[in-house]
Amino acid sequence: MSDYVLDYVWAFALALIITFALTPLVKRFAVAVGAIDKPDARKVHHGAIPRLGGLAIFLGYIGSVLFNGSIPHDHKLFGFVLGTVILVLVGIWDDIKQIEPKTKLMGQIIAAAILVAYDIRVDFINLPWGGVVYLKYWAAPLTIFWIVGFTNIVNLIDGLDGLAAGISFIACIAVCAMTLQLGQTDLACISLALAGATVGFLRYNFNPAKIFMGDTGSMLLGYTLAAISVMGAVKTAATIALVVPAIVLGLPILDTLFAIVRRKISGRPIFKPDKGHVHHRLLAQGLSQKQAVLMMYAVTALFGGVSVIVAEVNAWIGIALVLVIFLGSIFVARRLGVITHSDAAGHPLPRPTIERSDSDETISFDREELAKALEESDDSHKK
Template sequence: MNKLYVLAVISIIISAILTPIVKRFAIKIKAIDIPKDNRRIHKKPIPLLGGLAIYFSFILTLILKTGELSRSEIGIIIGATIIVIGGFLDDKFDIRPWQKLLIQIASALILVVFGVRILLITNPISSSELYISVGMLSIPFTIMWVVGITNALNLIDGLDGLAAGVAFISAITIFIIALLNTRAEAAVLTSILAGAILGFLPYNFNPASIFMGDTGAQLLGFLLAAISMEGAIKSAAAFSIVVPILALGIPIYDTLFAMIRRKINGKPIMQADKGHLHHRLLDMGLTQRQAVIIMYLISAVLGSFAILAMQISTQRAYFLLTMIMIVLIIIAWKFGFFEHRE
């Protein structure tokens, strides 16, 4: 445990030192988010690329840890590097959606090549046969999971400190679950990631002096997706669906509701709107800080359910997830989350 705390502190320090440097770099190369439409909450230009500080903090701390890097850690580093390059290009040049998707798929395939993949899924039906082998579906399942979570984190990055804070809470949740499962590698990765986010967050919390940009939002989504396959499990190779879906609840449900909302209203799935949870909270008259803190609390509650799900039987965990999803859908319907807003 002491080693994990040390790694987290090192990661915090590196991230906190690098963030102002990255900010100056972003300004120098003119990687700046200039508010051009009414979807943007901020009113003045803010430098992007804050994700670079998180990336370098994560990578450097991981390399500095004692012992050789494992095969899966090398895969995560390579995949994260590809994601960051893609995010950087998007922040600077605003690349097309299909180009971003190709980069995300390439990063997911790197994980597959290095053995970070979904091989077994916990069985929601039988108590005698605990796991279901996905066989040839291992590769598409892994790609869909990684690409889905990567984009989900990117979609909620709409308020100062929101995506970073939610990612931090998710990382802490997976860290606790990894400890409970004695998954040392996942515990190391999440402690480092949590530290990297925490060092960056003071600069990104409202009023933000720097945004993480696609560079950071996609990186956090990718890393959480990858690490959850390593740590949110009940055996060395099985993927417990319930745990990461709850641990990463805010971005997953917000993205799911956005897709349903756009489908119901006849809008393209990828078309941006102002129907996300943070937009709704602002429409209720909350300030940015209040909206972000509420979403932090929701994320923490879902994280607590994820930890609970890890302690009960698989069938009960699936039942818990089902009940939570039903409650969330009813709340979303009642408060108009499926109504389109430009």
């Protein structure tokens, strides 16, 4: 490992420097092409903020990967870079034009299929109790499903300033630790390059954010983490390479599962957005954006620590740890109202007017706006 320390430092530092330097330029480009995120009822930011910051993450990350001596420039790297470029182009298109979800999904499937075409796929799975399951004809579709799923996972938590970038950084570090345990120095460098790019971007994305990563960034982060996990499984025949990213990204994965349950309970379409996600509920508990983000960082770090432990211990102990984390998450989610949040219909109350004086503070709502909001909420519960 010591022989590769400089490569690790170089991978992280170069990506950080490039991303940090290019983000202001990308911000100007985003404004010029109209890639602007405007506030609405579900979003917590105020004012129009440029998105497309993922382009800076991509340039810093891919530049670091291509100029690292520990990463072999073989056909798999070519396929990986090609798939990444296609996905980033789809993300840029979406950030500028807001394309249809089906079109975006098709782009994600194509990017994932390119990895499979270049022999980056899971052909078999090692079972914890021994034995191997060969996927045969299912190898390609299941690998594509895995990659597309991860591609969208990070996007689902991109709701607060710095949240997706910070959680992705923690995930990259955990995945890097896993690849080092498996002796995969090239994948460790790729993980560190992505980690460096997210840190360089966080300088502009942490609250109060000056730019958002957009779908370009969130899809890139999820896609890359998925690709690293699959390449790790291919190189070492170790199923743990797939398990670690799934555990460390347990927060957005569970948030997605809870959202499906919550919307089913309330009788709403599972793909219709609401304000019942974890970060929304933390804000409803009175936390500031920074406090909510830091708390979710801490939870992700906990999941990351568990993932590293699971990679080292007996399979059954690992399963027990994951089960404890899962049950604990359900308990906390119920307490926060993430699973059965009564206001999941997504009709927020109007913003209050706060009047302060030297001796008192008065909070008031516009009567007509309040009545309208309550009526909409009541109608949604009757359906």
